[in-house]
Amino acid sequence: MDEPPTTAAAPTGEGGGVAVGAEGFGMEGPRGWVFREVGFHAEPGSLIAIEGPSGSGRTCLLLALTGRMKPSEGHATVGALRLPKQMAAVRRVSALAHVPGVTDLDPALTVGEHLRERALLQRRFDGSLRGLLRPRRERTAQAERRIDAALAAAGLDRASLPKGERTAVRDLDRVEALRLSLALALIGRPRLLGVDDTDLKLSEAERAGTWALLRSLAEAGTTVVAVCSEAPQGALVVSTAKKNENGTDTGAGTEAEATTGAEIRAGTEDETEPRTGTETAAEAETGAGAADPGTGAQPDTDTRTESAIDTGAEPDTQTASKADRGDDDKEMGDAIAETRLA
Numbered sequence: 001m002d003e004p005p006t007t008a009a010a011p012t013g014e015g016g017g018v019a020v021g022a023e024g025f026g027m028e029g030p031r032g033w034v035f036r037e038v039g040f041h042a043e044p045g046s047l048i049a050i051e052g053p054s055g056s057g058r059t060c061l062l063l064a065l066t067g068r069m070k071p072s073e074g075h076a077t078v079g080a081l082r083l084p085k086q087m088a089a090v091r092r093v094s095a096l097a098h099v100p101g102v103t104d105l106d107p108a109l110t111v112g113e114h115l116r117e118r119a120l121l122q123r124r125f126d127g128s129l130r131g132l133l134r135p136r137r138e139r140t141a142q143a144e145r146r147i148d149a150a151l152a153a154a155g156l157d158r159a160s161l162p163k164g165e166r167t168a169v170r171d172l173d174r175v176e177a178l179r180l181s182l183a184l185a186l187i188g189r190p191r192l193l194g195v196d197d198t199d200l201k202l203s204e205a206e207r208a209g210t211w212a213l214l215r216s217l218a219e220a221g222t223t224v225v226a227v228c229s230e231a232p233q234g235a236l237v238v239s240t241a242k243k244n245e246n247g248t249d250t251g252a253g254t255e256a257e258a259t260t261g262a263e264i265r266a267g268t269e270d271e272t273e274p275r276t277g278t279e280t281a282a283e284a285e286t287g288a289g290a291a292d293p294g295t296g297a298q299p300d301t302d303t304r305t306e307s308a309i310d311t312g313a314e315p316d317t318q319t320a321s322k323a324d325r326g327d328d329d330k331e332m333g334d335a336i337a338e339t340r341l342a
Contacts, residue, residue: 017044017223018093018191020065022238024074027060034060035240038074042236047218049198049231052240058227059099059196061240065225066194067091068102078192095190097181098197105169111158111180112165115151118184119143146187153220154183155213175206179213186222193217195226211235 026036035057042048050058063069065076067090076083078090096103156179161167185193199207211232218224231237
């Protein structure tokens with residue numbers, strides 16, 4: 001696998017990356033603490049590595065920092081937004097990639113089908129009403145530009161794949177699948193990007209290439225939070241390893257702590273929280289039934305599956321006429337059908 005390009009600009013959200021921080025951040029399940037007393041501060045455009053052994057709550061911490069799971073104590077900040085009070089707003093500026101059970105790729109679909117479908121969903125549920133009413137040719141050209149920018153930032157060249165964009169996901173190697181997942185998340189131009197299992201089953205060279213790719217995304221402006229078993233040099237490290245009385249790591253902790261199961265209490269958001277804007281399709285990866293691989297803890301049940309297009313606020317299309325919405329829905333359905341038959 002060739003080294004990923006490090007010069008392509010990442011498609012960042014408006015305003016670039018966001019600062020991320022936490023103080024006394026923790027999540028408790030009925031059988032123990034998933035993670036606790038997490039504290040750090042990272043500037044916008046930072047590469048943050050959540051380091052720890054499997055089962056130590058790494059994925060739960062990632063989901064909590066991106067507004068997908070509600071913490072039990074402490075608070076975190078994403079830019080000017082505060083968790084857990086403004087979880088929906090955090091989901092609007094963040095995206096997830098390569099999270100098992102949350103952002104899984106469909107092995108039966110091709111690379112091109114995944115990309116076009118995500119672009120259609122992004123346009124439908126994140127675009128303004130004026131954008132939805134633009135001519136189809138303009139909308140198609142804009143979607144292609146977003147796809148091209150996301151692929152360049154993720155270091156995935158469609159021409160280098162065995163069958164180009166018609167290559168099925170099942171035929172991708174691990175690094176290619178990771179890059180495709182990153183590209184899908186970057187189509188939404190998130191300001192905060194969460195990546196799980198960054199170094200899972202990768203060779204040393206593949207790990208180095210993956211970290212170089214994530215570092216290039218951070219340098220281009222997107223704040224990146226990545227889960228790993230061993231953090232690279234230069235990253236801001238946040239450890240989830242349990243500590244004993246002497247302050248040394250003890251691994252993933254007790255079995256009760258590492259198997260909190262589905263009983264994690266999913267919180268509801270503050271009813272007074274303003275609902276501004278619409279959710280990005282890049283946030284659509286957050287299924288309510290997805291669990292942390294290590295802890296089994298379930299995400300915030302306020303989230304929706306990708307088919308419902310993301311978490312939080314409904315699309316801001318209330319001002320459109322029923323006829324306009326009906327025509328657009330029919331057009332989107334036809335377009336998705338075309339991609340599946342391509």
